[in-house]
Each structure stands twice: as structure tokens, then as C-alpha cells.
Amino acid sequence: AQSVTQLDSQVPVFEEAPVELRCNYSSSVSVYLFWYVQYPNQGLQLLLKYLSGSTLVKSINGFEAEFNKSQTSFHLRKPSVHISDTAEYFCAVSDVSGGGADGLTFGKGTHLIIQP
Amino acid sequence: ETGVTQSPTHLIKTRGQQVTLRCSSQSGHNTVSWYQQALGQGPQFIFQYYREEENGRGNFPPRFSGLQFPNYSSELNVNALELDDSALYLCASRQGTGGAYISPLHFGNGTRLTVT
Numbered sequence: 001a002q003s004v005t006q007l008d009s010q011v012p013v014f015e016e017a018p019v020e021l022r023c024n025y026s027s028s029v030s031v032y033l034f035w036y037v038q039y040p041n042q043g044l045q046l047l048l049k050y051l052s053g054s055t056l057v058k059s060i061n062g063f064e065a066e067f068n069k070s071q072t073s074f075h076l077r078k079p080s081v082h083i084s085d086t087a088e089y090f091c092a093v094s095d096v097s098g099g100g101a102d103g104l105t106f107g108k109g110t111h112l113i114i115q116p
Numbered sequence: 117e118t119g120v121t122q123s124p125t126h127l128i129k130t131r132g133q134q135v136t137l138r139c140s141s142q143s144g145h146n147t148v149s150w151y152q153q154a155l156g157q158g159p160q161f162i163f164q165y166y167r168e169e170e171n172g173r174g175n176f177p178p179r180f181s182g183l184q185f186p187n188y189s190s191e192l193n194v195n196a197l198e199l200d201d202s203a204l205y206l207c208a209s210r211q212g213t214g215g216a217y218i219s220p221l222h223f224g225n226g227t228r229l230t231v232t
Contacts (some may be wrong), residue, residue, distance in 0.1 A: 036223075042225050044159070049220065090158050102161070102174075103161025106160070108156070108158050109156075109158050
């Protein structure tokens, strides 16, 4: 079984400042890693994912995350945030060998609050 | 293309009642999964259906059951509702089951269930 820890429930940051949302996972097997974003009253949208290959993955809207196997982390970063980035961010893992049938295991989420 | 749609958007039920939630998968998607998201928590995997058969289940009791129809629409049924069943229920669809999550999950906006 896997587990995901998102250490910060809320992260306030000023507009145009950099931000890092932390995610650590625990698993006895190889995993796929994901970041999802949830805007108010909406479902989740995939932000980026790590399946294999380069440990640094990037989204089209400026976010990036780096898979660190030794530290079992998958922190999300953005060099300069905008008001529109205000949302709930969820880190998730999936067992590589499960074929997807085991579902995703999510963290509790981090609320990113952008202050003008 | 049409995304994942869920109905109803909100629902209020009394403890002990039964409820059915509905989901229309994104066009071309043959795999659907359901998640429960309690207030302030990350989504929790309930189960997954592929070609009308349940092929994965999370840690939920049997009173949570589902169906997937030939047109890939889906239902989540919950019997003997309890107060703790109050949550946002999310449906997600994707194409195929092989190569877990190579094809990303597409989430609907959810059904907010309140049990009183």
C-alpha cells in the first residue's frame, strides 16, 4: 500500500513570488506520481505526471516537479505565481504494477493562496 | 469532445436511505473510476470499472456498489447511508487499463452528497 504526505495544508504567497508545494510518498513498490489541481466547485485536473525517464517534469502553465527517489519526494514548484493559480493542489501516487486497477492514492491537499 | 459529466450536482438524503449517482464518461473512454472526497481531504478510491466489470476496489464496504453500461456511462449506488457518507463524489474516466495511467484520468465536477 502507498501513502502520500503533503506537509503544508495551506501555503500563502505573494503574486509573482516563487512557490514550492511539498509532497512525500511511501511505497514498497515502484510508483507513478501525479499532481492534480482543483479549482473551487470543480473536479480535478491533471497538472503533470512522472511515469519514467527524466525526473524533472513540466506543465504548460509554468509548474514543474522533480521526482527524487532517494528522498521519496515529488515537490511542485513555480518560479512566479499568478492570482489565477489560487487552488487546491493534490499529489497522488499509483502502483506501477497494479495496471491502474488499484486507483490513485491522494494526499490531503495543499491550498495555495496567492496574495496581491 | 464532451468531458465527464455527473448528475445530480447536489443531493440531500436521510440516514438509512439509498442513493444513486450518475456519470457519463468522456467520449472514447472505456474505464471509469469513482472517488469519495470528504471535506478537507484528498479523494479516496472507491472502485474502477472496465468493460462493465469491476476490476479494482478500494477500502469501501459492500454497500458501495456500481455499474458500468455498454455506452460506458456509470452509476455509483450507496445503500444504508451513514452520516460519514457526506462528501463530494467524483467520477473519472480514461481510455484502457494497460500501462497504468499512461492515458490520464479526466474528472467530472462531482456530486455533493449530504446525509442528515
